[in-house]
Amino acid sequence: MFINLDFESKEPIYVQLIHQIIEGIAKGKIQPGEALPSVRSLAADIGINLHTVNKAYQHLKQEGFILIHRQKGVVVNPEGVPEADDAYRDQLKSKLHPLIAESICRKVSEQEFSELCSQLFTEFNEGKGGK
Amino acid sequence: MFINLDFESKEPIYVQLIHQIIEGIAKGKIQPGEALPSVRSLAADIGINLHTVNKAYQHLKQEGFILIHRQKGVVVNPEGVPEADDAYRDQLKSKLHPLIAESICRKVSEQEFSELCSQLFTEFNEGKGGK
Amino acid sequence: MFINLDFESKEPIYVQLIHQIIEGIAKGKIQPGEALPSVRSLAADIGINLHTVNKAYQHLKQEGFILIHRQKGVVVNPEGVPEADDAYRDQLKSKLHPLIAESICRKVSEQEFSELCSQLFTEFNEGKGGK
Amino acid sequence: MFINLDFESKEPIYVQLIHQIIEGIAKGKIQPGEALPSVRSLAADIGINLHTVNKAYQHLKQEGFILIHRQKGVVVNPEGVPEADDAYRDQLKSKLHPLIAESICRKVSEQEFSELCSQLFTEFNEGKGGK
DNA sequence: GTGGTCTAGACCACG
DNA sequence: GTGGTCTAGACCACT
Numbered sequence: 001m002f003i004n005l006d007f008e009s010k011e012p013i014y015v016q017l018i019h020q021i022i023e024g025i026a027k028g029k030i031q032p033g034e035a036l037p038s039v040r041s042l043a044a045d046i047g048i049n050l051h052t053v054n055k056a057y058q059h060l061k062q063e064g065f066i067l068i069h070r071q072k073g074v075v076v077n078p079e080g081v082p083e084a085d086d087a088y089r090d091q092l093k094s095k096l097h098p099l100i101a102e103s104i105c106r107k108v109s110e111q112e113f114s115e116l117c118s119q120l121f122t123e124f125n126e127g128k129g130g131k
Numbered sequence: 132m133f134i135n136l137d138f139e140s141k142e143p144i145y146v147q148l149i150h151q152i153i154e155g156i157a158k159g160k161i162q163p164g165e166a167l168p169s170v171r172s173l174a175a176d177i178g179i180n181l182h183t184v185n186k187a188y189q190h191l192k193q194e195g196f197i198l199i200h201r202q203k204g205v206v207v208n209p210e211g212v213p214e215a216d217d218a219y220r221d222q223l224k225s226k227l228h229p230l231i232a233e234s235i236c237r238k239v240s241e242q243e244f245s246e247l248c249s250q251l252f253t254e255f256n257e258g259k260g261g262k
Numbered sequence: 263m264f265i266n267l268d269f270e271s272k273e274p275i276y277v278q279l280i281h282q283i284i285e286g287i288a289k290g291k292i293q294p295g296e297a298l299p300s301v302r303s304l305a306a307d308i309g310i311n312l313h314t315v316n317k318a319y320q321h322l323k324q325e326g327f328i329l330i331h332r333q334k335g336v337v338v339n340p341e342g343v344p345e346a347d348d349a350y351r352d353q354l355k356s357k358l359h360p361l362i363a364e365s366i367c368r369k370v371s372e373q374e375f376s377e378l379c380s381q382l383f384t385e386f387n388e389g390k391g392g393k
Numbered sequence: 394m395f396i397n398l399d400f401e402s403k404e405p406i407y408v409q410l411i412h413q414i415i416e417g418i419a420k421g422k423i424q425p426g427e428a429l430p431s432v433r434s435l436a437a438d439i440g441i442n443l444h445t446v447n448k449a450y451q452h453l454k455q456e457g458f459i460l461i462h463r464q465k466g467v468v469v470n471p472e473g474v475p476e477a478d479d480a481y482r483d484q485l486k487s488k489l490h491p492l493i494a495e496s497i498c499r500k501v502s503e504q505e506f507s508e509l510c511s512q513l514f515t516e517f518n519e520g521k522g523g524k
Numbered sequence: 525g526t527g528g529t530c531t532a533g534a535c536c537a538c539g
Numbered sequence: 540g541t542g543g544t545c546t547a548g549a550c551c552a553c554t
Contacts, residue, residue, distance in 0.1 A: 012529060019229040026232040038541065049531045054542080065236070067270055071539050071541050084237040092230060092239075093247060098150040099226055100251045101157040105196070106215040108223075110252040114245055116224060120231045121241040139460050141528095143553060180554050274538060281491040288494040311539045327498070346499040354501075355509060357492055360412040361485060362513045363419040367458070368477040370485075372514040376507055378486060382493045383503040405544060431526065442546045447527080464526050464554050 001037065002029055003046055013048060017056035022065065025076060026124045033078035036066065133160055134177055144179055148187035153196065156207060157255050164209035167197065264291055265308055275310055279318035284327065287338060288386050295340035298328060394430065395422055396439055406441060410449035418458065418469060419517050426471035429459065 003020050005013060024030045036042070039057060043050040057074060060066045064082040068074050084092075103113055134151045136144060155161045167188075168176065174184045188205060191197045195213040199205050215223075234244055265282050267275060286292045298319075299307065305315045319336060322328045326344040330336050346354075365375055396413050398406060417423045429435070432450060436443040450467060453459045457475040461467050477485075496506055 014529080019232065022229065022236060023232040026235040040541080050542095051532090052530060055529090057542095068542070069269065070272070070274070070537085070543080072269075073541065081236040081238075084234070084239045088237060089247070092234065093251065095230055096248060096251055098153065099223060100248065101150065101154040101255065103215070103223065104157040104252070104255050105153060105212040106219060107212075108215045110249065113248060113252070116220070117227060117231065117244060117248060118241065120224065120227055121235070121244070124232065124235050138462060138465075141463070143463070145553080183554060186553090276538080281494065284491065284498060285494040288497040314539060317538090343498040343500075346496070346501045350499060351509070354492060354496065355513065358510060358513055360415065361488055362510065363412065363416040363517065365477070365485065366419040366514070366517050367415060367474040368481060369474075370477045372511065375510060375514070378482070379489060379493065379506060379510060380503065382486065382489055383497070383506070386494060386497050407544080433526080443527095444547090445545060448544090450527095461527075463528080463552085466526065 001042070001045055003042075005046060005048075014052050014056040014059070017046075017053065018059055021056070021060060023124075025065065025081065030076050032076050032080050034076050036074040036076065038073050134173075136177060136179070145183045145186040145190070148177075148184065149190055152187070152191060154255075156196065156212065161207050163207050163211050165207050167205040167207065169204055265304075267308060267310070276314045276317040276321070279315065280321055283318070283322060285386075287327065287343065292338050294338050294342050296338050298336040298338065300335055394435070394438060396435075398439060398441075407445050407449040407452070410439075410446065411452055414449070414453060415458065416517075418474065423469050425469050425473050427469050429467040429469065431466050 002024055003017065005016050005020070007013070009016065021030075021036070025032075030036070036057075037045065039050050039053045043053045046053075057066065057068060061068050064077055066074055066076055067078075100113070133155055134148065136147050136151070138144070140147065152161075152167070161167070167173070170181055170184045170188060174181045177184075188197065188199060192199050195208055197205055197207055198209075231244070264286055265279065267278050267282070269275070271278065283292075283298070292298065298304070301312055301315045301319060305312045308315075319328065319330060323330050326339055328336055328338055329340075362375070395417055396410065398409050398413070400406070402409065414423075414429070423429065429450075430438065432443050432446045436446045439446075450459065450461060454461050457470055459467055459469055460471075493506070
């Protein structure tokens with residue numbers, strides 16, 4: 001797997017896991033319909049507890065990223081992730097808010113900020129082309 | 132004060148405080164050199180614990196946003212906030228990373244994302260003009 | 263067959279099967295005395311495990327909905343389903359209890375609730391008239 | 394507390410807990426804004442694990458029944474429970490569906506069913522008057 | 525003292 | 540073998 005965790009980070013492990021999997025989907029490393037490792041095997045792979053993996057999976061399921069079949073295991077939502085709605089946009093805005101506030105204080109220009117975003121977007125889409 | 136806390140939020144109160152003060156600086160509501168309320172009075176104003184305010188102030192001092200004089204009290208750093216360095220840019224990038232990943236999954240175009248950022252930047256700068 | 267399963271559902275497949283067959287009987291799509299597919303053929307039809315179908319059939323037999331003859335196969339109870347007794351009424355009540363509690367919390371009026379039930383009753387009986 | 398669990402039941406404990414709390418709200422035993430016991434104390438009271446209580450609380454929080462303050466503890470949503478929307482009505486319908494199907498098979502008349510519901514509604518509302 | 529997180533180990537239902 | 544549930548015990552962040 002492509003999972004890469006930082007056990008020293010303040011960010012909870014299950015949150016990191018969520019982000020890593022979302023990034024995997026964003027980059028096309030895992031395609032809709034594709035299977036994810038079982039809770040147990042992923043936990044063993046990464047060397048963490050199965051409950052931690054489960055917590056991440058449950059969250060991703062609730063957000064519509066994945067489906068959890070009781071017996072068959074876990075797959076990326078074959079219909080794709082639910083598109084952005086107003087609730088998501090509000091949430092995104094409120095997460096960007098403090099980042100932009102601090103950037104302004106630190107004299108990061110809007111242009112530089114925009115370029116940084118652009119760079120990240122490109123990074124994801126390149127991964128998509130190749131895989 | 133312009134502090135606006137959400138006690139239901141998952142975000143710790145001291146973090147919200149930090150963000151609110153940084154936003155106040157970004158919008159020019161509080162200028163470099165200007166004084167901030169003392170730990171005690173701010174805590175009393177908002178109705179939260181002394182320690183919580185103190186924790187926020189300590190963090191802001193650490194980051195160079197404010198100075199804490201034992202007698203004179205708290206002031207916004209008169210020399211302005213330290214400009215962005217590579218460490219800050221890395222940190223900013225790592226915070227944007229998961230946001231952009233999810234946006235891509237949810238079919239938010241780079242353009243829409245960029246416009247959202249632009250909108251937030253404008254919002255801050257308008258506050259600056261008027262105060 | 264008229265069986266319609268949701269493999270993504272949290273509801274176990276054998277439970278869904280039970281419900282579907284009961285609904286078939288309620289709507290008159292399958293009449294008392296009528297034969298049901300064998301365990302093997304139904305399993306093959308739907309593409310699920312033998313054991314799963316068997317579990318559903320055993321449950322239905324236990325409840326008096328169907329009879330399972332070793333040779334003749336499976337038939338809907340020709341004498342009709344056992345009528346409601348106190349045990350059944352208690353069970354029904356305990357299943358309705360949490361539904362009604364939540365409905366009250368969510369400001370669903372007794373009238374609206376009643377109309378919803380009425381609508382479902384009608385739905386079943388219409389199926390009965392036509393078949 | 395008014396919590397009453399059946400440890401022999403097939404129903405998971407955390408689900409029973411959810412139902413009991415919702416019923417408490419429906420009956421007005423716990424009012425909007427009122428505090429619920431802490432995860433630990435409730436777990437100790439009932440004699441179950443704190444994680445089980447937490448799971449129930451998390452679910453209730455997600456459904457809008459309660460608010461969880463990080464430090465202050467748990468309170469019933471002071472703004473009341475979110476009113477029924479179409480999603481809830483669909484869900485309610487799909488839960489009533491199998492109940493009504495079986496009732497029809499067992500020759501429970503629509504009237505009898507309706508009276509049973511009415512009786513349950515009354516039961517809840519009486520609790521409300523008195524408390 | 526509160527909830528949040530993580531670990532560990534166990535049993536069960538399902539298919 | 541899969542996820543679901545429950546228990547138990549530990550540490551941490553927050554206030």
